[in-house]
Amino acid sequence: MADLSVDFVGIKAPNPFWLASAPPTDKAYNVERAFREGWGGVVWKTLGEDPPVVNVSGPRYGAIHGPDRRVIGFNNIELITDRPLEVNLREIKEVKRRWPDRAMVVSLMVPCEEASWKAILKRVEETEADGIELNFGCPHGMSERGMGSAVGQVPDYVEMVARWCKTHTRMPVIVKLTPNITDVRKPAEAARRGGADAVSLINTINSIMGVDLDRMAPAPNTDGKGTHGGMCGPAVKPIALNMVAEIARFPATRGLPISGIGGIETWRDAAEFMALGAGTVQVCTAAMVYGFRIVHEMMTGLEAFMDERGYARLGDFVGAAVPNVTDWQYLNLDYAVKARIDQDLCIKCGRCHIACEDTSHQAITATKDGVRHFEVIDEECVGCNLCASVCPIEGCITMEPLVNAVDRRTGRFVDGSYRNWTQHPNNPRAQVAAE
Numbered sequence: 001m002a003d004l005s006v007d008f009v010g011i012k013a014p015n016p017f018w019l020a021s022a023p024p025t026d027k028a029y030n031v032e033r034a035f036r037e038g039w040g041g042v043v044w045k046t047l048g049e050d051p052p053v054v055n056v057s058g059p060r061y062g063a064i065h066g067p068d069r070r071v072i073g074f075n076n077i078e079l080i081t082d083r084p085l086e087v088n089l090r091e092i093k094e095v096k097r098r099w100p101d102r103a104m105v106v107s108l109m110v111p112c113e114e115a116s117w118k119a120i121l122k123r124v125e126e127t128e129a130d131g132i133e134l135n136f137g138c139p140h141g142m143s144e145r146g147m148g149s150a151v152g153q154v155p156d157y158v159e160m161v162a163r164w165c166k167t168h169t170r171m172p173v174i175v176k177l178t179p180n181i182t183d184v185r186k187p188a189e190a191a192r193r194g195g196a197d198a199v200s201l202i203n204t205i206n207s208i209m210g211v212d213l214d215r216m217a218p219a220p221n222t223d224g225k226g227t228h229g230g231m232c233g234p235a236v237k238p239i240a241l242n243m244v245a246e247i248a249r250f251p252a253t254r255g256l257p258i259s260g261i262g263g264i265e266t267w268r269d270a271a272e273f274m275a276l277g278a279g280t281v282q283v284c285t286a287a288m289v290y291g292f293r294i295v296h297e298m299m300t301g302l303e304a305f306m307d308e309r310g311y312a313r314l315g316d317f318v319g320a321a322v323p324n325v326t327d328w329q330y331l332n333l334d335y336a337v338k339a340r341i342d343q344d345l346c347i348k349c350g351r352c353h354i355a356c357e358d359t360s361h362q363a364i365t366a367t368k369d370g371v372r373h374f375e376v377i378d379e380e381c382v383g384c385n386l387c388a389s390v391c392p393i394e395g396c397i398t399m400e401p402l403v404n405a406v407d408r409r410t411g412r413f414v415d416g417s418y419r420n421w422t423q424h425p426n427n428p429r430a431q432v433a434a435e
């Protein structure tokens with residue numbers, strides 16, 4: 001049976017599934033319920049200085065639903081913990097004592113002054129927690145007070161605070177990054193310069209979930225007024241995966257340990273983050289929507305996947321997909337695929353035809369001999385994948401590579417050769433280089 005245990009920057013846990021800093025980790029009651037279900041660790045809901053913040057008493061969450069009411073995107077305008085520091089610290093200490101094998105990381109956010117960080121670090125150390133996570137990501141409320149993403153968006157501040165923390169604590173320091181930035185590699189690089197042991201990402205994405213057209217105000221709203229919140233859940237996963245991959249492959253951040261966060265609901269989501277370089281993963285929305293028991297599927301699914309592939313431990317596949325993430329200019333322009341429709345699976349709905357006909361390459365028939373029939377016209381198909389993306393039947397349309405065959409669209413013989421844009425004769429710069 002595959003070994004799921006992790007040693008992430010010295011923080012040990014029985015598995016890589018940690019709850020992200022958020023309501024699921026706001027108090028001992030929740031965290032102990034989570035540990036009983038099997039979660040490998042938690043990042044405690046962000047602590048700040050006393051007096052505690054005050055949350056709105058109106059709706060603080062919003063959601064985007066799929067047609068089946070599945071939560072696809074989730075958003076919040078919640079602040080950091082609104083419980084007194086002393087209460088949180090006492091509970092952290094008690095829970096860590098009762099669950100010594102689980103990872104206990106404490107998320108922190110205090111004003112951007114060295115004395116504030118020094119003071120809280122000392123108090124967190126006394127809890128015997130395993131590490132700290134610096135919340136440089138929260139994009140609402142706290143950022144307007146000069147904390148959260150207001151720090152995370154300025155690489156120099158990220159570096160400065162990371163350095164303060166490394167100076168004033170022996171605990172491992174994880175820097176949690178905001179996605180509300182043009183190039184996530186810059187704060188990651190700054191975190192490394194400041195001595196951070198790892199980065200975690202992503203925190204939530206700035207968003208307005210909708211507009212209440214009766215009240216002419218953002219939805220949800222508090223007494224008729226709304227504000228931007230942080231979006232998370234399955235819809236943000238692609239953004240998070242790209243940011244994780246960017247950090248994993250950028251020379252200045254390559255090798256920096258990563259805790260992957262954003263839209264993880266299943267073992268497969270987690271495995272994808274790990275394949276792109278995440279050593280652990282963190283989950284918030286899925287736990288809030290489905291409860292703590294989802295970790296069972298995550299553990300058994302990941303174990304089964306690893307057993308099937310012969311991976312004895314997580315390290316055997318963490319980062320395995322990173323070498324295959326490249327820049328567009330290095331994609332093989334000699335490679336070609338054609339769409340193929342499985343006539344036995346096709347329900348003749350016509351969506352592939354209309355998508356290709358109206359917006360792509362007019363490469364799918366609608367009729368044959370006067371009856372509805374959907375078939376790919378190889379002379380026109382560019383292999384773009386639009387039809388497969390819109391087909392309601394999974395596996396009905398596949399993209400088949402041409403091997404040792406003539407591409408009937410271009411007349412070119414596809415022989416498995418490799419030529420990217422930097423080498424292509426249509427690239428004037430490539431010609432100059434060749435001469």
Ligand SMILES: Cc1cc2nc3c(=O)[nH]c(=O)nc-3n(C[C@H](O)[C@H](O)[C@H](O)COP(=O)(O)O)c2cc1C
Pocket residue numbers: 020021022023045046074075076078079080081107135137138176202203204231232233234236261262263264282283284285286
């Ligand atoms: C209601 C709510 C509260 C959150 N509070 C915090 C917080 O206090 N500190 C923090 O670092 N992140 C906070 N987050 C962000 C999550 O930790 C996580 O980064 C984000 O939700 C993406 O993960 P997910 O898609 O699994 O939810 C919060 C998220 C939600 C939904």
Ligand code: SF4
Pocket residue numbers: 338339355356360361362363364376377380381382383384385386387388
């Ligand atoms: S792959 Fe693109 S071009 Fe080919 S049939 Fe599908 S939609 Fe049309």
Ligand code: SF4
Pocket residue numbers: 341345346347348349350351352353374390391392393396397
């Ligand atoms: S979208 Fe799929 S099911 Fe519908 S006609 Fe095309 S191949 Fe058939």
